[in-house]
Amino acid sequence: MLATRNAHKVIEMRRLLEASGVALEPLPEGVELPPEVGDTFAENALPKARTAARSLGRPAIADDSGIEAEALGGAPGVRSARYAGEGATDAANLAKLRRQASAGSALRYVCALAYVDPGSGEEHVAFGECRGRLAPEARGTRGFGYDPVFLPEEYGQTRTMAELSDAEKDAISHRGTAARALVQWLRG
DSSP: OHHHHHHHHHHHHHHHHHHHHHHHHHOOOOOOOOOOOSHHHHHHHHHHHHHHHHHHHHHHHEEEEEEGGGGGGGOOOGGGTTTTSOOOOHHHHHHHHHHHHHHHOOEEEEEEEEOTTTTTEEEEEEEEEEEEEOSOOOOOOOOOOGGGEEEEEEGGGGGGGGGHHHHHHHHHSSHHHHHHHHHHHHHO
């Protein structure tokens, strides 16, 4: 069970995990996830996975992820989805980041991917990151969130995450790295 209401994350996590034999189902209606009030990505991911696992009586995973700008002392960080305010759109969040950090600024995508098994009580958090720079302008139509301005270190910082194919993005992204680490841990 994937504990998220973000349709983009459902698509991406399915693509990342199902290729490794981990089948995912979206969170059913009626399961209310706790608010993201933690100071770290793991502190936000674990309560969501715990809530879904407890509510449904089966293993669940949840992520919290975001972008950190070195020029902003790590902001927006855990507030990435709400950077321009509660209910902000991707475009509004992206515009605020571009106003506050200059082109070429160092960026880091971070993901904490939590797994909770209510039967065994087992919990694990896998982490992933991807480093890059802030593009001078938004480019590309793929991806979501901050992808149009994130120039990853890999691929020579010539294309944004939103210009990469799914396979290229999955190979280097913060979620891709965390998903591979989780699968490796599950296979023990």
